[in-house]
Amino acid sequence: MxxxxxxxxxxxxxxxxxxxxRRAATRGALVAAARARFAExxxxxxxxxxxxxxxxxxxxxxxxxxxxxxALFEAVYEAVExxxxxxxxxxxxxxxxxxxxxxxxxxxxxxxxGTDEVRRIVLLDAPSVxxxxxxxxxAERYGLGLIREALREIDVAGRLIVGPVEPLAxxxxxxxxxxATQIADGADEATLVALFEGLLDRITRRTAQRRxx
Numbered sequence: 001m002x003x004x005x006x007x008x009x010x011x012x013x014x015x016x017x018x019x020x021x022r023r024a025a026t027r028g029a030l031v032a033a034a035r036a037r038f039a040e041x042x043x044x045x046x047x048x049x050x051x052x053x054x055x056x057x058x059x060x061x062x063x064x065x066x067x068x069x070x071a072l073f074e075a076v077y078e079a080v081e082x083x084x085x086x087x088x089x090x091x092x093x094x095x096x097x098x099x100x101x102x103x104x105x106x107x108x109x110x111x112x113x114g115t116d117e118v119r120r121i122v123l124l125d126a127p128s129v130x131x132x133x134x135x136x137x138x139a140e141r142y143g144l145g146l147i148r149e150a151l152r153e154i155d156v157a158g159r160l161i162v163g164p165v166e167p168l169a170x171x172x173x174x175x176x177x178x179x180a181t182q183i184a185d186g187a188d189e190a191t192l193v194a195l196f197e198g199l200l201d202r203i204t205r206r207t208a209q210r211r212x213x
Contacts, residue, residue, distance in 0.1 A: 031072070103200055113179075
């Protein structure tokens with residue numbers, strides 16, 4: 001299928017897709033194909049030809065949307081981060097308690113480290129494929145933003161022991177990624193989850209601190 005073409009037979013019952021929809025479909029096919037390949041074989045183990053073949057598009061179509069394999073990897077990385085943050089949010093929002101929200105979200109993130117997508121794409125390949133600035137920008141939109149917001153809620157509730165929020169969010173993000181990377185490298189998940197939960201116990205209170213009058 002060439003870029004802009006449509007393999008679906010158009011009938012009177014099949015609305016013709018707009019150019020914008022065709023472009024979105026082509027780009028989405030490339031990202032989906034690359035995501036599956038990168039998760040299975042890693043960035044270095046995947047060729048452009050394999051991605052193009054899996055996506056069912058031409059090589060020219062790939063370069064129309066992504067100037068390089070690295071640019072395509074960035075799109076895949078952001079897609080995985082977005083889905084990961086959605087899953088973390090779903091886990092966290094099973095409770096209304098802000099401390100437990102942070103705990104549940106953190107545990108969900110750490111347990112995701114064993115999946116092929118997160119292990120290969122986010123933890124192992126991203127640091128070597130993407131420059132630090134790109135990763136910071138994406139982290140700001142996703143993981144770091146979630147941690148910062150959670151800590152702010154805990155602080156407002158009077159249950160944050162250490163702070164201020166901004167540097168603490170950066171430290172927690174770094175600690176979570178380090179723990180997740182250890183899990184991805186084969187460390188015992190249960191041990192590191194328990195360790196991180198212990199860390200959260202050190203920086204938050206189960207109940208709000210009574211304010212002096």
